[in-house]
Amino acid sequence: MNTRRKITSTFFETLMKLSAFLIVAVLLYILGTILYKGIPSLSWEMISQKPSAGFYMGGGGGILNAIVGSIYLAGGASLFALFFSLPLVIYINNYAKKNGKFVQVIRLIMDVLYGIPSIVYGTFGFVIMLALGWTVSLLAGIITVGIFVFPILVRSMDEVLRTVPPEVNQAAYSLGATRLETSVFVSLRQAMPGILAGFLLSFGRAIGDAASVLFTAGFTDNIPTSLTQPAATLPLSIFFQLGSPFEEVRNRAYAAAVVLTVIILIISILSRLVMKHFSKYIIK
Amino acid sequence: MSEKSIIQVKNLSVSYGNHQVLKNLSIDIPDNKLTAIIGPSGCGKTTLFKTFNRLIDDTDGIKVSGEVLVNGENIYGKDIEITHIRKKMGLLNQRPTPLPMSIFDNVAFGMRLQGLKDKKELAAKVEHYLRLASLWDELKDRLHAPAAALSIGQQQRLCLARGLAVEPEIILGDEPTSALDPISTQHIEQKFKELKEDYTIIMVTHILRQARRLADYIVFMYLGEIIEHGPTDEIFNNPQQKLTQDYVKGVFN
Ligand SMILES: Nc1ncnc2c1ncn2[C@@H]1O[C@H](COP(=O)(O)OP(=O)(O)OP(=O)(O)O)[C@@H](O)[C@H]1O
Ligand SMILES: [Mg+2]
Numbered sequence: 001m002n003t004r005r006k007i008t009s010t011f012f013e014t015l016m017k018l019s020a021f022l023i024v025a026v027l028l029y030i031l032g033t034i035l036y037k038g039i040p041s042l043s044w045e046m047i048s049q050k051p052s053a054g055f056y057m058g059g060g061g062g063i064l065n066a067i068v069g070s071i072y073l074a075g076g077a078s079l080f081a082l083f084f085s086l087p088l089v090i091y092i093n094n095y096a097k098k099n100g101k102f103v104q105v106i107r108l109i110m111d112v113l114y115g116i117p118s119i120v121y122g123t124f125g126f127v128i129m130l131a132l133g134w135t136v137s138l139l140a141g142i143i144t145v146g147i148f149v150f151p152i153l154v155r156s157m158d159e160v161l162r163t164v165p166p167e168v169n170q171a172a173y174s175l176g177a178t179r180l181e182t183s184v185f186v187s188l189r190q191a192m193p194g195i196l197a198g199f200l201l202s203f204g205r206a207i208g209d210a211a212s213v214l215f216t217a218g219f220t221d222n223i224p225t226s227l228t229q230p231a232a233t234l235p236l237s238i239f240f241q242l243g244s245p246f247e248e249v250r251n252r253a254y255a256a257a258v259v260l261t262v263i264i265l266i267i268s269i270l271s272r273l274v275m276k277h278f279s280k281y282i283i284k
Numbered sequence: 285m286s287e288k289s290i291i292q293v294k295n296l297s298v299s300y301g302n303h304q305v306l307k308n309l310s311i312d313i314p315d316n317k318l319t320a321i322i323g324p325s326g327c328g329k330t331t332l333f334k335t336f337n338r339l340i341d342d343t344d345g346i347k348v349s350g351e352v353l354v355n356g357e358n359i360y361g362k363d364i365e366i367t368h369i370r371k372k373m374g375l376l377n378q379r380p381t382p383l384p385m386s387i388f389d390n391v392a393f394g395m396r397l398q399g400l401k402d403k404k405e406l407a408a409k410v411e412h413y414l415r416l417a418s419l420w421d422e423l424k425d426r427l428h429a430p431a432a433a434l435s436i437g438q439q440q441r442l443c444l445a446r447g448l449a450v451e452p453e454i455i456l457g458d459e460p461t462s463a464l465d466p467i468s469t470q471h472i473e474q475k476f477k478e479l480k481e482d483y484t485i486i487m488v489t490h491i492l493r494q495a496r497r498l499a500d501y502i503v504f505m506y507l508g509e510i511i512e513h514g515p516t517d518e519i520f521n522n523p524q525q526k527l528t529q530d531y532v533k534g535v536f537n
Contacts (some may be wrong), residue, residue: 098344099344100344165381167377167381168381168384169342170339170342170377171375171382171383172383172393173339173370174339174375174447175370175371175393175397175446175447175450176367176368176370176371176394176397176398176450177367177393177394177397178367181397185393189383189384189385280430280432281430281431281432282384283382283431283432284432
């Protein structure tokens with residue numbers, strides 16, 4: 001009996017260590033490949049200049065158009081989604097009847113939306129654009145990607161707001177706070193780390209997605225100066241460069257992937273720091 | 285009763301769904317006294333408490349009938365503004381619940397809601413109420429630290445300071461010392477003794493000796509009904525009901 005339990009636990013411990021090792025190995029392999037192929041092509045020119053006319057055939061210039069376009073697009077889309085998701089999650093957590101029909105239906109819809117692939121959102125955005133007579137633009141991209149990340153934001157914020165102890169809100173009520181004051185000054189404060197985490201998650205999804213921006217934001221060698229102009233994005237930039245017959249252009253695709261990875265890394269680290277600051281205030 | 289009462293409960297019934305928890309209660313809570321509500325677990329003490337400041341409204345599927353008058357005004361009446369009712373009462377929970385912000389902001393929260401903006405005045409008032417809760421000397425150097433970092437005993441006194449800062453008439457304590465260590469319990473009890481000069485205090489407690497030490501008036505509840513109420517002496521030394529007798533002797537618990 002004793003030896004059997006020992007063997008069982010050794011077996012599962014080994015399994016756990018093995019999967020942890022595997023995950024780290026895969027991650028390192030991916031990073032390694034991108035860095036190995038991308039670093040040699042990475043240059044200051046690449047991240048500080050727009051593509052020149054012959055860029056995709058090996059000419060000079062860089063991917064500044066895609067870097068700026070991606071940041072505009074992911075930032076804009078995440079803010080756009082936040083603007084609509086925040087009121088919704090506050091409503092279902094602090095106003096609506098807890099676990100009532102309405103709340104259940106909303107949560108179900110969010111789960112469904114969460115599972116829809118981004119190309120469907122892209123197509124949907126494209127159809128709406130055509131109906132409205134719009135052409136590809138930063139704004140169309142922001143709205144489409146915003147709708148795509150909306151359920152991601154709602155779900156992650158809802159998850160943390162649900163865990164705010166009712167006593168915390170009741171403490172604010174008992175001090176004479178209205179529901180709105182309690183929601184804004186107390187519930188949101190308590191849920192802040194989770195809200196930031198959700199925002200980061202949606203920013204990461206937005207900046208990394210190619211399918212939803214293909215028909216909506218378009219692609220351009222210029223940096224957009226208004227919402228009605230098309231915008232380039234890093235994933236599409238990578239895609240176009242990888243399709244080039246010239247090896248040096250294909251190598252620059254890896255450099256662009258390094259840039260994308262670094263942006264996501266910076267955002268992650270920044271948000272960890274801010275999250276750590278806000279976590280200190282959380283009441284358990 | 286000839287004495288003035290601050291809260292009058294009239295024919296109050298409360299149900300969660302089909303489960304009736306308070307059964308047609310009527311009671312007058314005396315003004316400027318410390319009233320202790322005692323009774324076995326699950327008899328409805330917390331529920332009764334929550335009807336006093338209408339926190340009960342926050343529960344789904346709740347049904348309330350009857351009246352609760354505070355200073356003669358029915359708080360379940362039509363045109364009642366709920367925030368106005370609530371800030372008349374400071375609330376201490378069983379487990380202290382500071383707000384997710386700094387120590388200073390916790391105390392300032394209610395005052396800011398009431399429109400106090402002046403920085404100096406706010407700081408002076410925060411100091412005043414922290415002193416009132418005997419916290420100032422311990423915390424004056426870390427006012428901007430998160431309240432969550434305080435010890436449980438300090439948190440409970442912070443909740444007291446925060447509640448007092450909205451200038452309530454009534455302090456409600458739902459087993460306010462049950463999560464505290466003996467020293468912190470003493471702190472809170474001492475505060476209650478001092479505060480009962482100026483405020484009406486109503487507390488729930490499971491500790492009969494605590495009720496005896498602190499209370500002027502006792503309400504004994506059992507299974508959603510008020511069995512007996514009266515001055516502390518009478519309830520403990522000369523209870524009229526068999527149930528009360530058994531309970532104060534500790535026969536059941
Ligand atoms: N949110 C709720 N939903 C349904 N039933 C509830 C709810 N809260 C309390 N009850 C029920 O109401 C009854 C009274 O509960 P209450 O919390 O008022 O008792 P209590 O006297 O405060 O008990 P304790 O001394 O253990 O705190 C209990 O039977 C309890 O199960
Ligand atoms: Mg209780």
